[in-house]
Amino acid sequence: MNSKINLVLKNLNEQLNFIDLEIDNQIKKCEKAIEVILIAIANMKKLVVKTGFKSETEEIHFFKDLKPQFTSKLIYFNIVYKIEMKRPNGGNRILKKYYHNELQKLKAYFDNELDFYKYYRSGSSYLDYKYFLRGRYDIKLALDSYYFETDSSFSTSHDFKVARILANDLIQLYLEDQLIMIENKDLGDKSQRKPNVKLMWTGSKVALIELMYALHTEGVFNNGAADLKDIADYFEHTFDIDLGQYRRVFLEIRARKSEKSKFITTLNEALLKRMEKSDEAI
Template sequence: MSSKINNLLTNLNDQLNFIDLEIDNQSTRCEKAIEIILKTIDSLRGVLLKTKFKTDAEEIKFFKEIKPQFTSKLIYYNTIFKIEMKRPNGGSRIVKKYYNNELVKLKAFFDNELEFYKYYRSGSTYLDHKYFLRSKFDIKMSLSSYYFEADTNFSTSHDYKVAKILANDLIQLYLENNLVLIGSKDNGEKSQRKPNLKMIWTSPKVALIELVYALHTEGVFNNGAADLKDIAEYFEHIFEIDLGQYRRTFLEIRTRKADRAKFLTTLNKGLLKRMEDTDEGI
């Protein structure tokens, strides 16, 4: 079962990454992501129904660690979709107030689930047999009404709450990043000292596009929340360069028959050689 589930999760992440690269509109991106996640979760349910856990520990691991990785993505994209669809038109002050109200809602969830949140975040296990085994619920543990309507063959009393915690972490990050972006626009250019030396990109544009995609894939900006478009526009700004139709260029990069990541390979080789030369005292 583990290999099938790992493949499902890997394929899901790959598809979501592709959507993130190809679709700029946030609402459209969420719609497409939700569609893919629902199909994947349905496949996960099919795998589970054909599987009999050998031990309680295996079942606990599935519902505490594995399933929430899938359902948290559904919660995240669905929530972001609703947030963006309800986002008011208006100036930055109105939008900031709206995003801050959404952060207040997240805090309310953590406050209401503080006991379980502490249990989960601390890595505790002494109640796992009640939280993450099917049909082992304890009515005294403030269960959500959602559980009584859920498929008890595919749910426990608290696996959804784990997924909600994971999703809320990402939602909070999304909201905070948007608030930072709004604040940056309001304040104009940062007052920090700028270097006097102007840097000009002198390698081919295709090399910079390859680098931009690599950095976005690795999630090195804003804890992985930065859009591909934002990163590309940032590099265009600091280097005063027009990357043109960079998405089409990336498609051409992908069709290379030899070294598809040619520029990154060159960077890697050059850096390793420099390290080796330094080690040898050159």
């Protein structure tokens, strides 16, 4: 069953990537994203109801690792939608204060759920049988009231909390990106020298983002002093490409189950093959 759910998740991610590229308006983007996520969650639920779980281990894996990947996306786009709908009209100072207040809300949630946050982030599993098996709720675990209103056949006491942690990571990156854009507007546009030759990036955006993070990590620009945002701006200008929410994409790359540095690995293999060809032109 898990393989079928992973396929549903893969299709969902592809649809969300397409929406991110095709729709510029953030509110419309959220509306469309929520629409496709709800369909994906419905399909996922049908698989669970039809197939069930072979063991408690499989059930824990589903509610701890799989379902939150769907729910977190729904939470993320729903909260971003609300943030943008309530965004005040005004200058950059007002907008900065607004986005900073939203960041404080995330911190408040983090502080309130600190114990579980530590448990989840540390990779602990000794309480999984309580947190991620259905019908094992413990009122002493300070459950949110929403839990008692959910479908008990498709929810555990803490799968939503995991989803909220994942969603908050993305929301934080979104808010920080908004603040960076406001800062850039304050600084004004800086003139940049255009290269004599125009090169188009024809690979995937995910590959370029992976490469960008690798170069930043290695510190190859300005003796390692270059900021990630500056590198991203340079890439966008040089290749005339919009990298979008590249921080969110990096989180998805980091969450890959295998071949996290897929593009870098492919580059290395291709270069080694080229070097092995004795007749290869230099």
